[in-house]
Amino acid sequence: MVRSALALAALATSAVPGLDVVATRPPQRATTDFQTTGLLDGGGRHWVVRVPLHPAAGAALEGEVALLANLAHVVDAGGLPFEVPRPAGFAALPEGGRAMVYRELVGRPVDLGRLTGGPGLSAELGRAIAAFHELDPAVVADSGLPVYDAEAYRKRCLAEVDEAARTGHVPSVLLNRWERTLEDVALWRFGATPVHGDLAPEHVLVLDGRVSALLSLADVHVGDPAEDLAWLTAAAPEDSVDAIVEAYTLARTEGADAHLLDRALLVSELALARWLLHGVRHGEQAVVEDAAAMLGTLAADVEDAPPIGAHEPVVVQDYAVAWPDADPAVEVWEPGDEGPAEALEEQAGRADGPGVAGPAAGKLSDTAVTEPLNLGDLPDFLQPAEQERPGSAAAVPAGAESEDRAGGTDGHGETVADGDDAPDEDGDGRADDSAEADEHSAT
Numbered sequence: 087m088v089r090s091a092l093a094l095a096a097l098a099t100s101a102v103p104g105l106d107v108v109a110t111r112p113p114q115r116a117t118t119d120f121q122t123t124g125l126l127d128g129g130g131r132h133w134v135v136r137v138p139l140h141p142a143a144g145a146a147l148e149g150e151v152a153l154l155a156n157l158a159h160v161v162d163a164g165g166l167p168f169e170v171p172r173p174a175g176f177a178a179l180p181e182g183g184r185a186m187v188y189r190e191l192v193g194r195p196v197d198l199g200r201l202t203g204g205p206g207l208s209a210e211l212g213r214a215i216a217a218f219h220e221l222d223p224a225v226v227a228d229s230g231l232p233v234y235d236a237e238a239y240r241k242r243c244l245a246e247v248d249e250a251a252r253t254g255h256v257p258s259v260l261l262n263r264w265e266r267t268l269e270d271v272a273l274w275r276f277g278a279t280p281v282h283g284d285l286a287p288e289h290v291l292v293l294d295g296r297v298s299a300l301l302s303l304a305d306v307h308v309g310d311p312a313e314d315l316a317w318l319t320a321a322a323p324e325d326s327v328d329a330i331v332e333a334y335t336l337a338r339t340e341g342a343d344a345h346l347l348d349r350a351l352l353v354s355e356l357a358l359a360r361w362l363l364h365g366v367r368h369g370e371q372a373v374v375e376d377a378a379a380m381l382g383t384l385a386a387d388v389e390d391a392p393p394i395g396a397h398e399p400v401v402v403q404d405y406a407v408a409w410p411d412a413d414p415a416v417e418v419w420e421p422g423d424e425g426p427a428e429a430l431e432e433q434a435g436r437a438d439g440p441g442v443a444g445p446a447a448g449k450l451s452d453t454a455v456t457e458p459l460n461l462g463d464l465p466d467f468l469q470p471a472e473q474e475r476p477g478s479a480a481a482v483p484a485g486a487e488s489e490d491r492a493g494g495t496d497g498h499g500e501t502v503a504d505g506d507d508a509p510d511e512d513g514d515g516r517a518d519d520s521a522e523a524d525e526h527s528a529t
Contacts, residue, residue, distance in 0.1 A: 087181065088116050089137065094123040094185070098135045101175035101187040105133070113288070118364060119143040119304070124190060132190035134171075137179070144183030146304040151176075151186065153229040153306055160225065167217055168291075169299040193291025193298035198318070203325030207295050212333030214290075214297035215314050219279040220339065223308045226280045232307040233278075239309045240274045243356060250359040253366055255378040257385035260355070267352050267394040273345040279311045286317060312349035319347060320354040348395040358384060 089097075091110040099105050106128040113134070114123050120143055125133040138144040157170045171188040178184050201208045227233050234242060247264045250256050267273060282289070283305030291299040315334070319327055335342050358380050365373030 088121055088139065091123050094121070094135045094137060095125055097137070097177040097179075097185045098125055098133060098175075098187045101135070101177035101185060102133075103175070105175075105187075107133075115288070118368075119146070120302070133174075133187060134190050135185055135187045137185040138183050141182060143304070144179075147183065147186060149229060149231050150304040150306070153226065153231060153303055156225050156229055157303075160221065165217075165221070168214055168297045170303065171299075171301060191291055191299035191301070193293040195288045196290045196292045196297075198287060198322045198326075201322050201326035201330075203323075203329045205329070207292060208322075208326040208329035209333035210292075210296050211290070211318075212330040212335075213337045214300075215282075215285075215330075216334045216337035218282060218300070219311050219314070220337075221280040223278070223280055226306060226308050229306075232309075234307065234309045235278050236274050236276050236310070239278065240268060243352075244268045246356065246359060246363065250362055253362060253374075255362055255374065256359060256381055259385045259389050260381060263388060263393065264352065264356065264359075267348075270395055273348055273395050276310060276312075276343055276346075276349075277340050278308050281307060281309050281311055281313045283307055283309070283313060285314050310349060310353070311343070312346050313353050315346065315350040316353035316357070319350045345395060352394055355384060355388075 091114060095107045095110055099107055107125050108128050109126040111124040111126050111132070116122070116139070119139055121137045121139055123135055125135060127133065136147070138147045151173060154170055154173060157166070158172055160166055161168075161170060169191050171186075171191065173186050173188050175187045176184045177187070196207075196211065201211070223233065244265075247261065247268065251261050282300060282303065284302055285300075289300060289302045290297060291301065315331070318330055322330065331347065358377055362374060362377035362381065365371070365377055
């Protein structure tokens with residue numbers, strides 16, 4: 087039953103001797119399992135009273151109390167980077183069970199909308215969750231709380247899906263999707279860890295950019311670590327999820343879990359089925375209708391989505407120079423084919439080379455290369471001889487003229503006589519051998 091804030095204040099005064107409550111304050115909320123109210127005493131100290139609303143919640147609270155006693159030792163030893171509630175007293179309830187009172191922990195509920203990528207609060211949140219998962223499972227087992235290995239947890243989820251299917255409110259597309267995921271054994275190979283089991287913004291307190299406390303630990307058990315990431319993958323900004331998962335993975339000693347986010351997605355979808363089952367079990371028709379409506383919306387959203395855990399491979403093609411604006415898998419330029427001038431020139435390492443009509447050309451031009459060849463600074467004996475029309479003075483290589491006149495060679499390795507001794511049969515003032523030299527030069 088839900089009580090007034092004043093009734094809860096009275097329970098607190100009976101639970102903690104000497105407690106002088108002067109006002110009620112936030113947090114003040116009631117869930118399906120617990121009612122919580124903040125209190126202020128005469129010394130200005132803040133308190134919280136937590137009351138179970140039904141017998142099952144009362145039994146869960148008893149397990150939480152035993153766990154908090156064990157966690158207090160871990161926190162004091164530095165095994166956790168945040169605080170947990172420390173019970174200060176209890177008050178018996180008329181209907182059975184008892185209320186728990188503890189000092190309010192510092193911090194504000196985390197605002198998922200303000201999470202960002204990169205280092206910061208997102209990374210701190212990932213490390214805090216990882217620290218809880220690194221706890222010795224014996225801390226949970228010794229508190230009398232449930233312990234599941236990977237296979238037992240998978241079967242538990244499958245039983246919940248079967249029970250939800252019998253209500254007739256779960257669309258077939260969701261049932262097929264969930265059953266296929268639960269039957270894919272590759273997704274269920276993980277190391278079971280202590281998990282919070284009910285993480286939500288109001289259960290995670292932050293202060294100065296760090297996680298300062300975790301609250302509401304009645305659902306703690308040993309099971310799938312993906313449970314504690316499902317609420318973040320469903321509600322946190324996408325870039326912050328990457329930062330959270332990266333920091334979480336680095337802080338875990340067991341290394342990366344390839345299907346951690348796949349199972350987290352499944353857990354976030356199964357939360358609607360669990361809400362449906364809660365309404366059915368407690369006869370709350372409004373809850374049943376609300377859950378059925380959300381399941382219908384989810385079915386429409388995932389109808390064309392790939393199965394959970396299905397990842398398409400990325401194929402990188404290795405191809406030659408392709409035609410611009412064309413599908414490389416269809417049109418590929420190969421040596422010997424006619425292609426765009428740009429592609430051919432780029433392969434040759436030039437933008438517009440000699441004999442190419444420019445970027446707009448459809449193929450290489452047939453125009454011959456007429457630009458002079460630049461040989462750089464070559465030795466004199468390798469420099470090309472100047473050449474003009476036959477009969478000109480420049481047609482004779484440098485030094486050949488003087489040798490001819492001196493009676494040396496004719497430039498072709500043949501010895502000639504001195505210019506004064508050579509006969510001039512045609513009367514043009516030159517020896518006849520000069521005409522033959524001209525003919526050779528022209529050739």
